[in-house]
Amino acid sequence: MIKTTAMRLIELMVYKEDIRNVLKYLGEMGEFQFQEDFSGASSSDSSSEGSSLNPDREIFARLETVRASLAIDDLTSYTETVNLPTDADFSEAQRFISTVDELHQRELAATDELKKISDAYNEAMAFSNLKVPYSQLESLSFLTLRIGKIDSSKFDVLKMSLGSRGIVAALGEDKSRVMIACSKKARFFVDAQLEKVGFVALEVPKDFKGVPEDAMQKLLAEKDEQEQAVAAVQEERKNFAAAHKEKLLHLLQIYSVSAQITDVENKLESTQFVYRISGWLPSYRVADLIRDLDTMTEKRTGIRNFLPEEVPSVASGQEKVPVELKHGKIVSNFERMIFSYGSPLYGTIDPTPFVALFFTILFGIMFGDAGQGLVFLIVGVLMCKKKIKLMGWEKFGTIFVSIGITSTFMGLLTGEFFGTETVLEPFSHFVTGLFGEPRGQILPMMPTGSAESIKRMFLFFGFTVAVGFLINTCGLIINMINNFHLKRYGRFFFGKNGLSGALFFWYVVFFAIRVAFLHQSPAWFDWTVIGVTLLITAFCEPLERVIDGKKPVFENGLFSAVIGALVELIEVLSGYISNTVSFVRVGAFALAHAVLGFIISLLSGAHPDILTVNPVVAIIAFILGNAIVVVLEGMIVAIQVVRLQYYEFFSKFFTETGREFSPFAFHYVGVN
Numbered sequence: 272m273i274k275t276t277a278m279r280l281i282e283l284m285v286y287k288e289d290i291r292n293v294l295k296y297l298g299e300m301g302e303f304q305f306q307e308d309f310s311g312a313s314s315s316d317s318s319s320e321g322s323s324l325n326p327d328r329e330i331f332a333r334l335e336t337v338r339a340s341l342a343i344d345d346l347t348s349y350t351e352t353v354n355l356p357t358d359a360d361f362s363e364a365q366r367f368i369s370t371v372d373e374l375h376q377r378e379l380a381a382t383d384e385l386k387k388i389s390d391a392y393n394e395a396m397a398f399s400n401l402k403v404p405y406s407q408l409e410s411l412s413f414l415t416l417r418i419g420k421i422d423s424s425k426f427d428v429l430k431m432s433l434g435s436r437g438i439v440a441a442l443g444e445d446k447s448r449v450m451i452a453c454s455k456k457a458r459f460f461v462d463a464q465l466e467k468v469g470f471v472a473l474e475v476p477k478d479f480k481g482v483p484e485d486a487m488q489k490l491l492a493e494k495d496e497q498e499q500a501v502a503a504v505q506e507e508r509k510n511f512a513a514a515h516k517e518k519l520l521h522l523l524q525i526y527s528v529s530a531q532i533t534d535v536e537n538k539l540e541s542t543q544f545v546y547r548i549s550g551w552l553p554s555y556r557v558a559d560l561i562r563d564l565d566t567m568t569e570k571r572t573g574i575r576n577f578l579p580e581e582v583p584s585v586a587s588g589q590e591k592v593p594v595e596l597k598h599g600k601i602v603s604n605f606e607r608m609i610f611s612y613g614s615p616l617y618g619t620i621d622p623t624p625f626v627a628l629f630f631t632i633l634f635g636i637m638f639g640d641a642g643q644g645l646v647f648l649i650v651g652v653l654m655c656k657k658k659i660k661l662m663g664w665e666k667f668g669t670i671f672v673s674i675g676i677t678s679t680f681m682g683l684l685t686g687e688f689f690g691t692e693t694v695l696e697p698f699s700h701f702v703t704g705l706f707g708e709p710r711g712q713i714l715p716m717m718p719t720g721s722a723e724s725i726k727r728m729f730l731f732f733g734f735t736v737a738v739g740f741l742i743n744t745c746g747l748i749i750n751m752i753n754n755f756h757l758k759r760y761g762r763f764f765f766g767k768n769g770l771s772g773a774l775f776f777w778y779v780v781f782f783a784i785r786v787a788f789l790h791q792s793p794a795w796f797d798w799t800v801i802g803v804t805l806l807i808t809a810f811c812e813p814l815e816r817v818i819d820g821k822k823p824v825f826e827n828g829l830f831s832a833v834i835g836a837l838v839e840l841i842e843v844l845s846g847y848i849s850n851t852v853s854f855v856r857v858g859a860f861a862l863a864h865a866v867l868g869f870i871i872s873l874l875s876g877a878h879p880d881i882l883t884v885n886p887v888v889a890i891i892a893f894i895l896g897n898a899i900v901v902v903l904e905g906m907i908v909a910i911q912v913v914r915l916q917y918y919e920f921f922s923k924f925f926t927e928t929g930r931e932f933s934p935f936a937f938h939y940v941g942v943n
Contacts (some may be wrong), residue, residue: 635677739854
């Protein structure tokens with residue numbers, strides 16, 4: 272039988288000079304999971320208070336800021352085989368950061384200056400045609416203007432001292448005549464600065480109206496000049512991004528890896544010269560690890576490996592061995608269905624192949640339509656070839672292919688093709704003709720009201736219950752094998768999912784078949800076998816304690832054991848009945864699917880009883896009806912199949928969950 276991947280605990284003693292290369296190797300391998308510390312020892316020998324610092328992560332974060340500033344698209348994964356950063360890479364990263372930061376500051380300054388000039392110009396423009404005396408502009412609530420003379424050598428000093436609080440515009444070539452524009456709330460500060468540079472106000476005629484034309488022209492010229500300055504900085508940034516994009520992405524990748532390595536390094540147990548690494552590795556990679564590390568570190572690294580049972584924390588029950596499931600491309604797509612329920616225990620049967628088989632078969636039975644199945648098949652193939660993306664579902668492309676195949680096959684049996692029963696009639700006639708009289712469908716699903724139709728429907732329900740019996744049986748066998756391997760012999764022999772419960776279940780089914788189909792009367796040995804197995808199963812708890820050597824046998828007394836046996840008896844009977852009858856829903860959904868197909872054929876005029884249908888209405892009904900069935904019913908059927916797996920199959924052996932294998936591997940997304 273297929274079991275979870277065999278694991279080994281690896282212990283490495285690595286010199287400080289080799290630690291980063293060793294961690295890089297482990298991250299690239301992606302199959303080494305660091306062991307949790309179960310020793311209870313102090314970490315005083317580890318790095319000191321600076322261990323939480325990660326300069327590589329800081330550089331990576333700053334490079335990310337650079338990338339965003341240059342408007343370069345982010346990476347979603349590594350695009351190259353990355354190495355650790357060198358001194359040259361560090362210098363290059365610092366140059367990138369400082370250059371782009373300086374460029375960014377220049378762009379911000381130029382943009383702020385443009386905004387300041389534009390605001391002043393726009394406000395002046397609002398009053399440029401105001402037909403009131405210029406002397407009355409002082410009463411404006413927004414703008415304050417000062418026109419006068421200063422020493423031309425103090426023009427730059429004045430401009431710097433005003434900063435963003437005012438605009439200084441030269442009205443002459445020698446900058447001795449100036450106009451200052453500011454907001455009303457800044458006028459006192461501006462007047463104070465003007466006084467410091469010896470500003471002398473010019474007399475403006477009392478009857479002069481509007482803003483002086485030369486002042487408006489000067490503001491406009493400064494606005495145009497600043498727009499060109501902003502455009503020049505932006506063009507420089509764009510050219511820099513185009514010229515250095517590849518180098519920047521390279522630096523991001525190597526510092527992403529280095530940051531992750533430093534995070535791990537800071538957490539390792541270490542002395543002044545040596546680091547200790549311990550973790551879990553699949554057995555099939557141990558030889559590769561030893562060979563590669565010996566070559567990489569010139570045999571300076573000490574390597575030891577242990578079987579799980581040799582690890583004290585595992586033997587004491589403090590630590591669970593991580594579980595890895597190794598499969599081919601098709602079956603591996605069903606792993607998430609397992610881990611979403613829980614991880615199997617280490618060394619037990621891997622249920623993934625069973626889940627893959629049962630899921631595809633049950634889905635095909637419940638969703639039997641050759642045309643709609645081909646839709647799933649084609650979509651799945653396109654997903655596998657990465658031709659389409661479907662909201663993250665493309666990674667499950669092989670599941671779509673699998674259910675597409677089984678749905679198509681079931682559709683060939685039922686004769687359904689996009690809800691119609693006429694397209695596949697030639698195929699059905701050919702196949703059925705090989706075994707007798709040709710029929711329109713190999714396996715007719717639509718009830719017609721005849722006795723033959725009703726009988727056929729009940730036979731199909733019986734078939735789905737038989738499928739449920741096989742699935743339940745597989746769950747029971749897996750549970751017994753797991754308990755025997757884990758040396759839980761009490762659970763192996765007793766309990767509703769142990770040998771006694773399984774024998775009860777199997778014999779009752781065998782007994783029911785004899786009575787129903789062979790018309791045999793119940794015999795004394797039938798009641799004896801059923802009664803004994805049921806009684807043993809009911810008293811499973813004290814019997815388990817006897818097998819496992821635990822005392823006292825009746826932990827809470829005899830009366831409590833009897834009450835517990837009665838409860839267990841009810842649970843066994845109700846559990847097996849519900850687990851079996853629950854698979855009737857498979858037949859019910861298959862029948863419902865056939866009825867929906869019949870309704871679609873009626874609405875689209877494909878049914879022979881419908882003589883005249885508007886062609887446009889028929890096409891819309893056909894496309895819309897099949898789309899609804901594929902999407903909505905496909906989701907409902909998938910949910911029902913998952914439910915059957917979880918409650919009827921997993922419940923037989925998933926009595927305790929293990930620990931999923933989560934190896935150390937480099938991931939670009941989410942590093943910062």
